[in-house]
Amino acid sequence: AQKVTQAQTEISVVEKEDVTLDCVYETRDTTYYLFWYKQPPSGELVFLIRRNSFDEQNEISGRYSWNFQKSTSSFNFTITASQVVDSAVYFCALSGESGGSNYKLTFGKGTLLTVNP
Amino acid sequence: KAGVTQTPRYLIKTRGQQVTLSCSPISGHRSVSWYQQTPGQGLQFLFEYFSETQRNKGNFPGRFSGRQFSNSRSEMNVSTLELGDSALYLCASSSQLGATGELFFGEGSRLTVL
Numbered sequence: 686a687q688k689v690t691q692a693q694t695e696i697s698v699v700e701k702e703d704v705t706l707d708c709v710y711e712t713r714d715t716t717y718y719l720f721w722y723k724q725p726p727s728g729e730l731v732f733l734i735r736r737n738s739f740d741e742q743n744e745i746s747g748r749y750s751w752n753f754q755k756s757t758s759s760f761n762f763t764i765t766a767s768q769v770v771d772s773a774v775y776f777c778a779l780s781g782e783s784g785g786s787n788y789k790l791t792f793g794k795g796t797l798l799t800v801n802p
Numbered sequence: 803k804a805g806v807t808q809t810p811r812y813l814i815k816t817r818g819q820q821v822t823l824s825c826s827p828i829s830g831h832r833s834v835s836w837y838q839q840t841p842g843q844g845l846q847f848l849f850e851y852f853s854e855t856q857r858n859k860g861n862f863p864g865r866f867s868g869r870q871f872s873n874s875r876s877e878m879n880v881s882t883l884e885l886g887d888s889a890l891y892l893c894a895s896s897s898q899l900g901a902t903g904e905l906f907f908g909e910g911s912r913l914t915v916l
Contacts, residue, residue, distance in 0.1 A: 718902050728890060729806075730907035776845065780901040788858035789835070789847035790901045 687712045687786050689779050691793035698767055699801050706762045706796045708777030714738075716782040719753065719760045720790065724774040733775075736760065767800045774798070804829065806895050806908035814914045820881040823911045827874050827895030834876040835905065836868060839890040848891075851876050852899045880913075888915045 688711040698704045710719065721733040734744065736753050744751045748765045764771055774797050778790040807826040815821050827834050836848040847860040851870035868878040874895075880887055890912050894905035 720904075722907075728892075728910040728912070730892065730894075730905075732904050732906070735904055778845075782902070787902055788850055788900045789860065790837075790845075790905065792845040794844050 687714075687717075687779050687781060687791040689777050689791055689793035691775075691777055691796050693796045694794070695797045695799070697799045697801065700769060701766050702800075703763060703765050704767050704798065704800075706764075706775050706777075706798065708760045708762065708793060710758050710760065710777070710779045712779060712781055712786070714781035714783050714786060717786075718780050720778040720780075721751065721760075721762050722776045722778060724776060724795070726773075730776065733762075764798075767798075769800050769802055772798060772800045806893055806906050808891075808893050808908035808911050810911060811909065812912050812914075814916060815883050816916050817883055817885060819883050820879060821883060821913060822877055822879045823891055823893075823913075825876045825878075825893030825895075825908060827876070827893075828906055831895040831897050831906070832874055833896040833899055834870055834874065835894045835896070835901070836876070836878050837892045837894065838862075839892060839910070840886075840888070845892070848878065850899070850901075857899060883915045885915050888913060 690709045717738045719736045722730040750763045752761045774795045776795045777793045809824045833852045835850040850858045854870045865881045870876045890910045892910045894907045
């Protein structure tokens with residue numbers, strides 16, 4: 686069975702601070718995919734990044750960066766110089782390649798990030 | 803390019819009633835998946851439809867059902883509503899079967915059961 690753990694339920698920071706959202710996953714699949722989604726108050730889940738299990742290179746996109754470490758089964762997300770518009774719930778998710786895990790996303794419980802001005 | 807459209811956005815029902823939710827995927831996408839989001843259980847997979855056929859189903863009772871039309875629009879139905887069915891129901895569309903690629907989500911239908 687697959688599992689995603691986001692230990693941080695809520696994080697509150699002041700604008701311009703850097704913040705890291707943690708994600709730890711469990712899977713028996715050799716090939717798997719990790720995702721981060723953002724859920725603003727409007728409700729929709731907005732795709733941020735997809736990473737497959739064979740690509741451990743860190744990725745940076747503007748103020749966002751992701752650190753994937755297979756050795757610790759972690760896929761952490763850092764926002765540099767946070768802004769009020771970054772306030773949202775962030776979800777880490779996992780899907781696998783096997784027949785029992787490739788058809789759905791397994792989500793963590795989410796981390797509510799509040800960025801205060 | 804229009805995004806995923808879900809209707810209605812909000813609805814209130816009473817126990818025992820049934821409800822139908824609608825999802826129009828991104829043009830050209832043939833896969834539609836449904837997820838239920840509750841404060842207690844989080845986001846859980848309901849089912850996926852691809853080319854008018856249910857391909858996968860999550861661990862939900864038979865009261866939850868769905869269908870997909872030839873234009874890829876999908877509906878989900880919940881019969882004999884229970885209080886615990888109160889949730890945000892999210893629809894996601896994709897160009898491929900399964901969840902290994904990017905899913906595009908709608909804003910959801912928020913169902914309240916009284």
